[in-house]
Amino acid sequence: MTATTYYSDEVVACPPRAGTLYDVLELILDRGMVIDVFLRVSLVGIEILKVDARIVVASVDTYLRFAEACNRLDLERDSRSTTVPELFGGGAAKAVGKRKVRKAADTVGETVRKVVGGGDEEPEDQDGDEAEDERRERPKKRPAPARKSSRRRVEA
Amino acid sequence: MGTDGVYVYAMVRAGTVLPKGLGGVGSPPAPVRTIGRGPLRAVVSDAPPALRARRRDLLAHQELLMRLADGGPVLPMRFGMVAPDEATVLEQLAAAGSRHAAMLEQLAGRFEINVKALPAQNALAALVAEEKDVRRLREAARRRPGYEASIRLGEAVTTALDRRAAAAGQRLVRDLTPGARAVAAGPPVPGCALNTSFLVDRGDTDAFLARARVFADAHREQMELRLAGPLPCYSFVPSEARPVPVGGV
Numbered sequence: 559m560t561a562t563t564y565y566s567d568e569v570v571a572c573p574p575r576a577g578t579l580y581d582v583l584e585l586i587l588d589r590g591m592v593i594d595v596f597l598r599v600s601l602v603g604i605e606i607l608k609v610d611a612r613i614v615v616a617s618v619d620t621y622l623r624f625a626e627a628c629n630r631l632d633l634e635r636d637s638r639s640t641t642v643p644e645l646f647g648g649g650a651a652k653a654v655g656k657r658k659v660r661k662a663a664d665t666v667g668e669t670v671r672k673v674v675g676g677g678d679e680e681p682e683d684q685d686g687d688e689a690e691d692e693r694r695e696r697p698k699k700r701p702a703p704a705r706k707s708s709r710r711r712v713e714a
Numbered sequence: 715m716g717t718d719g720v721y722v723y724a725m726v727r728a729g730t731v732l733p734k735g736l737g738g739v740g741s742p743p744a745p746v747r748t749i750g751r752g753p754l755r756a757v758v759s760d761a762p763p764a765l766r767a768r769r770r771d772l773l774a775h776q777e778l779l780m781r782l783a784d785g786g787p788v789l790p791m792r793f794g795m796v797a798p799d800e801a802t803v804l805e806q807l808a809a810a811g812s813r814h815a816a817m818l819e820q821l822a823g824r825f826e827i828n829v830k831a832l833p834a835q836n837a838l839a840a841l842v843a844e845e846k847d848v849r850r851l852r853e854a855a856r857r858r859p860g861y862e863a864s865i866r867l868g869e870a871v872t873t874a875l876d877r878r879a880a881a882a883g884q885r886l887v888r889d890l891t892p893g894a895r896a897v898a899a900g901p902p903v904p905g906c907a908l909n910t911s912f913l914v915d916r917g918d919t920d921a922f923l924a925r926a927r928v929f930a931d932a933h934r935e936q937m938e939l940r941l942a943g944p945l946p947c948y949s950f951v952p953s954e955a956r957p958v959p960v961g962g963v
Contacts (some may be wrong), residue, residue, distance in 0.1 A: 581942040591789050597795075621871075
């Protein structure tokens with residue numbers, strides 16, 4: 559079995575077929591066989607991971623970033639064109655939107671990290687936070703396609 | 715045997731060879747062994763003290779199960795299952811062994827492929843072009859910029875992104891289901907519009923993955939695809955010792 563996992567819009571292969579930890583975390587934690595007579599260890603930290611992701615996704619901050627990215631889109635000139643999506647290929651939005659959203663995610667993640675770090679005295683907590691890092695890293699996997707937006711400008 | 719109990723990774727067929735050079739949870743990684751009699755073995759290690767959902771331990775659990783699944787059928791345990799001692803594991807194997815063995819044979823030669831669909835955050839231009847409400851709010855926000863207008867616009871964008879991803883995700887499930895033996899809707903994952911696992915025959919996994927990618931390419935303005943697999947069949951084993959309906963959440 560040597561299947562390779564690719565992301566849909568990337569040329570680069572993402573080598574582990576298991577995806578990133580982000581992709582399989584809920585399978586490892588929430589699926590799989592449970593046997594009543596075995597104990598499930600108390601897994602401090604799981605809820606924090608989930609809460610972190612939820613905050614990033616649902617925050618007002620994200621709304622504002624989206625609005626800003628959306629406002630910066632320069633659609634006016636081509637608004638009559640039926641091929642707006644094809645012409646732009648999402649490139650401009652990609653460059654702006656991704657960077658903005660990533661920034662929001664980073665900021666919120668940072669806040670959560672501080673809160674978590676402050677509330678947990680266990681010295682090994684660094685280790686527990688790594689899964690959180692993996693989640694936050696996820697959007698960074700893709701390089702910002704700056705070249706696309708410049709190409710768009712030429713075409714327009 | 716450690717005093718912190720026995721960590722249980724999986725049930726496998728008797729005769730299964732453990733992957734070489736692969737430790738279990740804990741630091742340093744605990745040596746992994748099989749225990750049991752009859753047709754089944756439990757793959758276990760000593761449980762480390764103060765076990766938590768650390769990245770290191772999650773990956774150790776996952777990696778071991780992946781390697782085991784490459785060698786034969788596996789009933790993967792959920793992360794963090796710890797028996798008080800080996801005797802408890804052996805009793806469990808004796809009591810439920812035949813049921814587990816039957817399930818193991820059902821899963822032989824099959825793998826889980828997990829499919830997630832995320833909103834296509836890259837495709838804002840397409841979204842604005844295709845969504846009337848978003849366009850209207852965008853124009854309103856340009857005429858009268860402000861916090862309120864921005865919040866309304868951003869919320870509309872988020873809602874539309876989710877809705878488009880969910881709709882495309884449902885179409886994707888319909889598209890992929892004929893290529894799978896079973897389908898299990900997964901628990902909601904924050905940020906994902908779809909989280910569904912498919913049970914796929916070993917020989918069909920490449921075609922299945924290729925089909926998913928083709929669909930994703932054709933719908934890149936609605937959803938971003940995340941594929942994981944072939945994986946051990948996490949979503950196709952009962953989540954309790956009691957039988958549960960197949961595909962139940």
